[in-house]
Amino acid sequence: MSHLSAVLKESWHLVEDRQDRVAAYFYARLFLANPQLRDLFPVQMDVQRGRLLGAIVATIQNLDDPARFDGYLRALGRDHRKYHVTPEHYAHVKTALLDALRAHAGDRWTSVYEQAWGDVYDLTARTMIAGAEEDDGPPYWHAEVLDHERRRADVAVFTCRPLRPLRYRAGQYVSIECPHQPRLWRPYSVANAPRPDDTLEFHVRSTGGGWVSSALVRRLKVGEVIRLAAPMGSMILDPASRRDIVFVSGGTGLAPVKAMLDELTRYNRTRWIHLFRGERGHDDFYDSEELDLLAEAHPWLTVVRSVSAEPDYPGERGAVTDVMSRYGPWRDHDFYVAGPRAMVNATLTRLTEMRVPGTRIRYDALTSD
Template sequence: MDAPTTMSGENGIPNGGWFMPRASSSVPPDGTRETPGAPATAPSAPSAPGAPSAAETPSAAPRVPGQRPARPSEQGSPDARVVRRTMAEIGSVADKVTSYFYALLFVRHPELRPLFPPAMDTQRDRLLKALLTAAEHIDNTPVLVEYLQNLGRGHRKYGTRPEHYPAVGECLIGALSKYASQWNAETEAAWVRTYTTISQVMIDAAAADELRAPAWWHAEVVAHEARTSDIAVITVRPDQPYAFRAGQYASMETPWWPRVWRHYSFAAAPRPDGLLVFHVKAVPAGWVSNALVHRARPGDVVRLGPPAGSMTVDHTTDSGLLCVGGGTGIAPIKALVEDVAEHGRRRTVEVFYGARTDHDLYDIDTMLRLQQHHPWLSVRAFIDQQAHVTLPDAVREFGPWNGFDAYLSGPPGMIRSGVDVLRHVGIAPARIRHDSVEELVVIGA
């Protein structure tokens, strides 16, 4: 299994998931949605993108002073409480639930097996992560819908279709009912309603995305530069226009490991020539990363999924940027610096570049050249084995950071500690940008 790394490495952002498209996205004239194999009643999970949940409406009853606060499983809509209760019940046997789910799916619907990667160990982890994420945000409509829409769009590259959803729903219910001790008709109805809504959001997102972009892009490797024994800078040329923003990332599949996708940050802002640059670090047992670093050569063709991620710069303000990159996490930070430069607005940008050894400061020369060309840019490098303070501590020491927007990219541990430090020094959470720590946890081989 791959070791934790950065967004520009094999960090395993959920890219397989458990939601395989289920139903037609057609809408009857009366505006209701009909889903084969599922009730037409509207679930009490998010009923429509952007609609407030029961927990978010002003009519929610206030807690009586002295009353015991409700546990998470007791909060939210009735269906949300049921879903969270089920997830709490299966917590100790989650691995058995996911294994049983895939066993059911492949026995009952063997035609779906080719849609999944050869090794299913990481796929089982994705199922549990997706379930936990959905349960956590089931009454937070904006967050849940955004998460599901990203999954729906991302699943297009696997060849998933709306008609696959009934099979997945059937087997998911079968696995949950086998291991949840309090399963009954009410529980099953709540899960069917919830699954119906979840799958419909994904179907609609995939259908909308199909109208504007391909499911994947073929991209030829045009340059492969080994920076260290385990880090390569790879430049590719997509076969058709590929629009993205600095700070985002893309999933990538190599010809050597079909259906195995990993996510990498763009290491440069969009270029006039359309070329895309990635920094890849080969990690132990990393199928895709080792193939890209040690096997890929100019002329090879990889596949790219659509761009994703929200760690982008707001160019409507003049706020300073505090950028913290660890290891290959410097890749999206470099792209952000280029993005600021291209917009021509003089904004203070402070970059903290951390690494475990000087060997890992593979891109320091590039960052220092950028600093020479842009007087508004400051670059500070820190090596863990030589510094007397950690990277987050150094950020605290060079403050204050009032009025800055913060950007973090690196290993999950660095992200967690960095967020804590930045909040402690007074940066509002809304101004701290990074891809979620859950997405940074490695799940792939």
């Protein structure tokens, strides 16, 4: 698909500097022609517009990797069941998307671009529909909040139990909708491996304008019922690997790392594990005591913390990527990276410079708000 991918990138470049207007035009066109679809979307559409653009970019980036492209879209199709999307809706979206691209590319839009976007969209729709149809689970799970603890002013850790079991792998994430922000779904990583009692733990940090994160941190109460969508994500432990592991995390990127550590405690005996955790200041390490107990109980685990904005910190100082680099060499290790997008991107760049094979790197840069 390399030629098709090149055509998509070339045509996207025509509108990339106006992508916010492309998204606004798309939704205006979609709702004007199909007003019944408006109820499928949240009242606040600002973040939703950004998610549309993110999906377009992800499609373009994954097109040259057929297996990843197929897996991503099938998972996305299953995930969209929570919106009650039907196969008929895809045709409406295609019309609105092509109209938006055509309108903002202007005279530079060609029949070649039109055909390429149409073909890719048709493939995308078929794959997503197939993913939805092959899923025999519910469109979402209702889950009761069992406990809720504020670890910092802007961080909460809470546990919930779905009313029916939700099957997932350690390292995956689910989208959450809470009663305080109906129809707004945001992705959060599960912070534990599957348990016999089916409970799931989540770590949430509220962001400045985050509708859902703020509600989950400040308003969610024990006894309330939230909704969880189907699990997604491929940052899971490689069952065939026997290599030692390096985890690099920042912020609530600790959540999927804790889930994978939880899984490793159940069977690991031979692999050495290093966890590098970076924050701006020492007060940001909201889960230190539990991690220290975990390292004390399992000698194969080493936890290294670093801060980037506290000159008097007695431990490691500097960006977590730099600290991790000083502890190498790591060329024979598996890497898992999770946290803020800037930290993840910096770590991926550094690992490339260190010539760590890309097949040994898995990452997660969820940005929930």
